[in-house]
Structures are given as C-alpha cells and as structure tokens.
Amino acid sequence: MSLLQPSRLLLLLLLCLGTQAVALPLLDNRGTTVSVTPRNDALATQLQKRLRNLDDSDTAIPLSDLQRQQRARQTIDKLLRSEGYYNSRIHSSGSAGYSIDTGPRYQVRTIRLDGGDSISDWPSLQPQAGEPLRARQVLESRATLLRFLRQQCHANGQVDYQVVLDSDNHQADITFKVTPGPAIRIGEVTFSGQVHIEEPFLRNSLQIASGRCLRVSELDEARLTLLQSGLLTSVHYDVTPPQQDGDLVLSDVHFRLTERRRHSVRATVGYTTDAREGATVGWENRNLWGSGEHLKLEAGADQINQLAKASLTLPQFLQPQQDLELHTSLEEEDTDSYLSRSREAGAMLTQHWTDHLHTNIGLVFTNSRVEEDDNSERFELLSMPLGLVLNYSDNLLDPTRGWNGGISLRPYTDLNQEDLTFLQNVISLRGYYSLDDWGWRPTLALRATTGLLTGAALESIPADQRFYVGGGGSVRGYPYQSVGELEDGDPRGGLSFSEASLELRLRVGGNWGVTLFADGGYAYPDRNLSFGENWLWGAGIGLRYHTRFAPLRFDLATPLNKRDGIDDDLQFYISFGQAF
Known part of the structure; x- marks a missing residue:
C-alpha cells in the first residue's frame, strides 16, 4: 500500500476543511416560510431573511417553541410597521410558516x-x-x-x-x-500632559483652530490624528460651556495627553523553506527633537539576505501634510540567480493629500556590485521613485474591509555606464470583504500586481533590479524567485511580471484563525503583460494567531504545477502580518 504524497495529503486536507466551511449552518435556520397578500416577493424575502437570523444567543435560557413563535411574530410586526403597514394581520401557516395580509400601506x-x-x-x-x-x-x-x-x-x-x-x-x-441653539465657534485650544513634544508640532497636526466652527466630529478626528502620530498613548478632550464673547459664542477646547515612551527595541524571528531561519532587530526613537522626528535603526539576516538600515523621518516638513524620509543601507543578497552587495542612500518626500491618498517623490543613489554567471559588474544607479497610493482598507497589518492600491514609476540611470537607462513600472491592487454575521467570520482577500521594465534589454539591467516571482511574499509553494524562465535551473529574472492571490481567512475561535489560499504568477523575459499566461499556481493552508500588534502567520503551501527536479512538495513560511 502506497502512502499519500505530501502535496496530495495537503490538498485532501484543504478539501475536507472547505467542505466543513460550506456545511456551516446559518444562524438557526428553521426553514421558516412567509407568504404575503397582496403578493410582494421583495417584502416576503426580507421577512424570511429576518426570521432566519433569529436565534437564542441573546437570551439567558433557550426559548420554547411558543416563545420563539411569539418572538417571530413581534419581529414580523416590527418590520411591517417600519415599511408603512400599520393594519396588517399575521396568521400562522403550519408549523414553520406565516401568512400575512399586509393591509393598506400608509x-x-x-x-x-x-x-x-x-x-x-x-x-x-x-x-x-x-x-x-x-x-x-x-x-x-x-x-x-x-x-x-x-x-x-x-x-x-x-x-x-x-x-x-x-x-x-x-x-x-x-x-x-x-x-438649533446658538452657533458655537472654537475659542482657545490648549494642551496638557506633553513632556517632550513641542506645542507648535501639536497645533500643526490638527485641522482645528480658534474661530472655526465647533464640531464634535472634527474634535474626534483631531483626537485620532494625535493618536496616529505614534507619540501618545491616550488623548482626551474637554469642551467648556459656550460663553458669549461680543458677537460670537465661544467654547474652549482642552486636550489632555499622555506621552508614549520615545525609545523602543524590537526583535522578530521568521522562517521560510528557502531562507531558513531569519531574525531582525531594531531600535527607534519616535521623537528625536520634540517634533515627531522618527529615527529607526535595524538589522536583519537569513541565508539569502543580510541588511543594515538607518532612516530618519521628519514630519510636517515645510508644510503640515508633508513628510521627508532620509535613509541609508548596506545589503547583501545571495540568491540562485546572483550575488549582490549594495550601498544605498536616498530621500523620499511624501505628501498626504487626504486620509486615503498620498503621493511621493524621491531621489536614491545605489552603489552595487552584482555577480552573475561568474561575471562581476559594478553599477552606480541614480533613480527617482514616484508613487501614488490609495488606501481605503481598515487596518494596515490585518485588513478585513475595503481596498488599497498603488502605482509606482522609477526611472534609473547608471552614472558608471552612460548608455544604461531604464524605467520600472508597477501597479498593485488589493481588496477585502468580510461577513461578520457568518460562522467563523470569513474574510475574502484578493491581490493582483503587475510590472514592466522598459528602456533596456534584460541582460543590460542589473540582475538585482529585474522582476522575480515566487516565495513567501509572492507565489507560495515555489522556491524563492523561481517562477519564471530558468537557465540551467537558475532564474534569470524578467522584464515584466504578473501575479495574483486569493485568500479565505476564518476566525475559528479566540485569537486563532485558519486561512486557505491560492497564488499564481510568472516573471516573463520579454515585455508581456498578458495576465494569467504561463502562470504557475500554488495552494495551501495557513494558521494565524492574532496578537494585539499583528497576526503571527504560519503557511504551508504546495506547487500545483510542480516541476521535476526544481520544486519540493511543500514550502513552509513563518512571519508577522498577513501575506497582503
């Protein structure tokens, strides 16, 4: 008797779990039927749906059949009245049905x-x-x-x-x-509780000022803005009773603040089948000089990548809704395709147009030496990243609703080779939809990304700047960067790529969750934007433990288009945050 291969065993597990998810009942669906006279199918459907959602979860003890029937009749009567039917008659129709004469509509x-x-x-x-x-x-x-x-x-x-x-x-x-009451405007705006934060920085962070209309919604938004600065652990505000001041009626606003500790140290560990064990350590000062200047130092290493990086973010640079980030880094990346050692320094200016839209422009210099096929070449790349980001999702690390997307353009020129210039373009889109009323609170997550390199041939572009697909942040189930054209078993990278992911995320109890996922994609050696062409697909199951910061992710994936001698039966990934 032969044993099941690991990939087949995983697929069998997915099918079994998927069958259980489909078999979950709706909330106490007792097969209730409703007929409405005069005939009104839309109203009957609405009533039947409301009855199906009744359960005993909000009662101290389970209800008897009589009590449940009384509750159903009250629900029907309430809904009919809300739609303008005040003279309706409700009749029981069998053991699990109701016949309703709506009467005239008001x-x-x-x-x-x-x-x-x-x-x-x-x-x-x-x-x-x-x-x-x-x-x-x-x-x-x-x-x-x-x-x-x-x-x-x-x-x-x-x-x-x-x-x-x-x-x-x-x-x-x-x-x-x-x-209406009197028209009230904001009088004096004051702060207390800050120790290391400069008051002008606090004032510039807010969209409220003396003389503006007093609106509770704007005060709540101001409180949220202060909390989102990352400098405070609590923010409360008090509004004084309105007082007549000449022709105006004014109320003062006072914000009570509690500062967060400026310094923190963090350490994370992770694991992937390709890179094996990895670790990252970091230190940060969130308020270096009193105006929210954020200094961050971090270093990380695994069997593929070693990185040391420092960054300094200056909020409200030149104007309130604009930030400047300065960064420098040292990195070594040793993959099956190339060995790259690079030094980088750059600046990025980000403009926050609204709560959901921001754009950025930067200037980055990268000095690197790249070894590929026993050939070593030095590059001095000057690039100008340009980006536009829209974010309507509800959470950065664990989104459950909304969508986000972005477009990035990045022209490169090599100061060491005057004839080498190229342009990198990437478009990405993600969407999230949740059904909190269903069992296990499912969230459906979708991701699609595509990119294009123009201006130079594949062989001329540095190997570490080409597009690659495959691995934990891309198409799971395949070795790192391997989903594309191979030469002697090694990836060569591409001038274009496309990839997509689908996840079904379930909360199975407490802080634990289960995710079913499928990823597909490919890196093309030519400029090919045919979405889905030649794709390799992977599928798997994941376990999530939801912490206060972000979910801890354990993913097990298998290649659905396994290539002999290249792909293993399973790939394993451990990291923080959702895959996308």
Whole structure:
C-alpha cells in the first residue's frame, strides 16, 4: 500500500476543511416560510431573511417553541410597521410558516420643519409627500438635519420628529422639530500632559483652530490624528460651556495627553523553506527633537539576505501634510540567480493629500556590485521613485474591509555606464470583504500586481533590479524567485511580471484563525503583460494567531504545477502580518 504524497495529503486536507466551511449552518435556520397578500416577493424575502437570523444567543435560557413563535411574530410586526403597514394581520401557516395580509400601506401626506427659522437652505428630506411611509427614511432625514446643524456651527442643536397617523385615510403627517441653539465657534485650544513634544508640532497636526466652527466630529478626528502620530498613548478632550464673547459664542477646547515612551527595541524571528531561519532587530526613537522626528535603526539576516538600515523621518516638513524620509543601507543578497552587495542612500518626500491618498517623490543613489554567471559588474544607479497610493482598507497589518492600491514609476540611470537607462513600472491592487454575521467570520482577500521594465534589454539591467516571482511574499509553494524562465535551473529574472492571490481567512475561535489560499504568477523575459499566461499556481493552508500588534502567520503551501527536479512538495513560511 502506497502512502499519500505530501502535496496530495495537503490538498485532501484543504478539501475536507472547505467542505466543513460550506456545511456551516446559518444562524438557526428553521426553514421558516412567509407568504404575503397582496403578493410582494421583495417584502416576503426580507421577512424570511429576518426570521432566519433569529436565534437564542441573546437570551439567558433557550426559548420554547411558543416563545420563539411569539418572538417571530413581534419581529414580523416590527418590520411591517417600519415599511408603512400599520393594519396588517399575521396568521400562522403550519408549523414553520406565516401568512400575512399586509393591509393598506400608509402614504406621506405632509412633511414639514418646525423651528430653525433663522437658518436657510435646509436640505431636502425623505420620504416626500405621496411616497410610502418608511421608518428608515424618517431616521435618515433626522440624521441629515443633525449633520446640517453641525455644519452650520450649531454643535448643541437638537432634532426630534413626530409622525401622526390618519387611520381613516391611511396617511401620515411628519413634523421635524428643530432646536438649533446658538452657533458655537472654537475659542482657545490648549494642551496638557506633553513632556517632550513641542506645542507648535501639536497645533500643526490638527485641522482645528480658534474661530472655526465647533464640531464634535472634527474634535474626534483631531483626537485620532494625535493618536496616529505614534507619540501618545491616550488623548482626551474637554469642551467648556459656550460663553458669549461680543458677537460670537465661544467654547474652549482642552486636550489632555499622555506621552508614549520615545525609545523602543524590537526583535522578530521568521522562517521560510528557502531562507531558513531569519531574525531582525531594531531600535527607534519616535521623537528625536520634540517634533515627531522618527529615527529607526535595524538589522536583519537569513541565508539569502543580510541588511543594515538607518532612516530618519521628519514630519510636517515645510508644510503640515508633508513628510521627508532620509535613509541609508548596506545589503547583501545571495540568491540562485546572483550575488549582490549594495550601498544605498536616498530621500523620499511624501505628501498626504487626504486620509486615503498620498503621493511621493524621491531621489536614491545605489552603489552595487552584482555577480552573475561568474561575471562581476559594478553599477552606480541614480533613480527617482514616484508613487501614488490609495488606501481605503481598515487596518494596515490585518485588513478585513475595503481596498488599497498603488502605482509606482522609477526611472534609473547608471552614472558608471552612460548608455544604461531604464524605467520600472508597477501597479498593485488589493481588496477585502468580510461577513461578520457568518460562522467563523470569513474574510475574502484578493491581490493582483503587475510590472514592466522598459528602456533596456534584460541582460543590460542589473540582475538585482529585474522582476522575480515566487516565495513567501509572492507565489507560495515555489522556491524563492523561481517562477519564471530558468537557465540551467537558475532564474534569470524578467522584464515584466504578473501575479495574483486569493485568500479565505476564518476566525475559528479566540485569537486563532485558519486561512486557505491560492497564488499564481510568472516573471516573463520579454515585455508581456498578458495576465494569467504561463502562470504557475500554488495552494495551501495557513494558521494565524492574532496578537494585539499583528497576526503571527504560519503557511504551508504546495506547487500545483510542480516541476521535476526544481520544486519540493511543500514550502513552509513563518512571519508577522498577513501575506497582503
């Protein structure tokens, strides 16, 4: 009797786990059916979905069948009323069904504002006269009015509403009662608790100032901005009661701060099948001279790469939303394709246009000696990195919602070889979607990346600047940099590449998670942007332990397009943070 090969055993495990995930029940789905008279399929579907989501999780003891039925009828009645059906009749239909006669649907007869005469240009409200009465629209209109009051500086404004039903004519009159209160502006902004942080740096970090409208949303945003600086462990604010000051009504704002320790030391370890054991150590000072200057020193090594790097970030460089980073590094990289020893120094200017958009431009000088096929060549590359990044994801190291993407352009010229110039282009996109109401809270994560080198032939471009695919941060299941054209078993790199990944991330209990993944890609020796052509695919399973900082990742992958004499049955990876 033959034993299963490791790759087949892994695939069998994936199939078994996938089958369990599909078989997870919805929340206490008892096969409830709903029929609506007059026929309204959309309403029936909405009611049936709401009933399926009922369970006993919020009750001290399990409910009896009678109690569960009473709860279902209350749920149906509440939803019908929210849609404008106030004269409905609910009948039980068998052991697991309901027959509903909705009766007439109430329409809006009038909708008006009471109060706020001193304010003009009020926003339009929903529902309008003649439309069905929907509770959701009434609540949304109240929220719209409150936002409008805040925008007009009425921080303490109140909005209530009253709905009067005319049961004879099946109509409703809606009145929003507005109490604007005084228009309040920010008086004095003060800080306390800072020890090493300069007050001008704090003020420049905020988008609030004396004389601006007092808006709670902006104060909350200011608090979050201070916390995101990395210099503080807690931020609270107090607002004084409004006081008349001439023609203005002012409230002072005071921020109470607790500073974070400026210095920290960190150490991480990791493992991959190719690079074996690896470790990184680092030291940082997050507030070098009192204005958030961030000095970072780090060194790391494994069997492929050794790196020592120093960087200094100057926030609010020349203007509040602009940072300057200076860096220098020494690196040695010994792969199956080349041996590279390099020294680098550069500067990067980053402009934060919004919370979600930033651009950068830099200048980098790299002095390197690259050995390939027993030939050694020296390069003195001057490059200008240009980038645009959009980030709408909810977390940098463990995203579960949203998306992010970027475009980078980097022209190179060799000061040692005047005829060598080339341009590197890379586009990447990632997306995340979660279903928190489902069992195991699944998150679907997608990644796609492509790149192109133009301006020079493959052999002219330094081997350490070409594109490579394969390994823990790329296509898992294959040796490092090996997914592409090989020459005598060694990768040669490419002028273009494309790759994609799909992950299903599950939280199976406590801090533990399981991930099923598939990666594919290829590095092409020519300029080929055919997404998916000649791709090699890998698949696997991963274990996650979610720490307060980032998930600890254990991945086991197998090549689905295994090449004899090149690929092993399994590749193993350990690191911090999600794969993407």
